[in-house]
Amino acid sequence: MSEIEESFKRIQTHKGVVGVLIINRNGSVIKSTFDQETSVSYSKMVIDIFPKADQLLKINSDNDELSFFRVRSKDNDIMITPDKDFFLLVVNKIHKE
Amino acid sequence: MSEIEESFKRIQTHKGVVGVLIINRNGSVIKSTFDQETSVSYSKMVIDIFPKADQLLKINSDNDELSFFRVRSKDNDIMITPDKDFFLLVVNKIHKE
Amino acid sequence: KDQDDVVIPELDDFEKQNILDSDAFKSFFTKSSKVIERALYLDDSVDILVDYTLSDDSKSKS
């Protein structure tokens, strides 16, 4: 098992993690633990939101690339890390100890 | 000085905080440490992004209200807390110790 | 762009003060400022974008 596979598994099996999605900048699904419909739903939202989130950061700072995105509700946490080619999205259920 | 004023000042004077903005759900500026133009720029972006971020959360969980939003770049951190009437936005410059 | 067509209603100082004095706002700000303060303190203690497994040299450069 490659280091990439091991990292993927570690995230996937982390307590509370509901799903992991990797898409490219066109929104095409590269790898996902979600079903097809859910994957495409997330993908469409991500490629819609990210240019806007990037613009939000650029209001006060020109050359700064968006590195991390996060939205929280009481029970859910969606985290997204981008680079110029890909997005990694993780959905985490918040668990109370 | 009210407790509200004290909290506002504490956030505003926190190390690295560049600005604090409070808007309502229409995007009207209620209180801001940014200039008018910057305030309106942030406001427009926030009321554009938030419904989409809310939709993102609802893909996997119907009744869950968006409670916290965050975008990070290497040097900047924008955090937004909403309720049904208002948004509090804070821009933080990441400082390295 | 759609965004440029959005008109943000501008409030006068009286309207702003009424909102700031309202129970709805006080309730919102009391709760929200705590969330932000916790997030800021967390930000001060750990930067998730920094790779702590790198040597100090690499960290300084990045």
Place this chain on the structure above:
Amino acid sequence: KDQDDVVIPELDDFEKQNILDSDAFKSFFTKSSKVIERALYLDDSVDILVDYTLSDDSKSKS
């Protein structure tokens, strides 16, 4: 809605595997997975949406 008009190109398994095997992807995933893992561990240790100044009763209810 605009969003419903967006067409997401679908990749076949061969194309997916080529991407997964690429240097660009490996570089991205190595870096990004570390950020996510740190964020997840942080999430486990402190929930910024929880008000720790409340009594245990209030916390349980919320």
